[in-house]
Amino acid sequence: MNVPEDLRYAKSHEWFRPSDGAVGITDHAQAELSDVVYVELPKVGRRVQAGEKAAAVESVKAASDIYAPVSGEITEVNTALTDNSALVNTDPHGEGWMFKLRADDQAGQDALMDAAAYRALIGG
8 A cells, every 4th residue: 555655644544745735535545445436626715624524536336525634725626637537546646636725734734644653544
């Protein structure tokens, strides 16, 4: 299972990249979902609280909510997922990012797990 060191992780299997505010689901989460067929993206400018539903994905197995890992404002969405939702499966930590947000504070980011803690959570 791929768990990049530069990301921070939520227990609900979203990742947050502090360098650019990108958010997506982890390699573990996309593997559990299997083939993602649709991504519902949030609206730019929307404010979200940590743990609040921000987006959704549908796969051949299930529909799942995607939660904001930190509180902040959505600044960008990955429109490439509208035409190619499979990017969530093929490159979950890269081209498969879902949205970017400007975090309200550092404390929210510090509350997320580092790669070692996330690996322990998923048994990897």
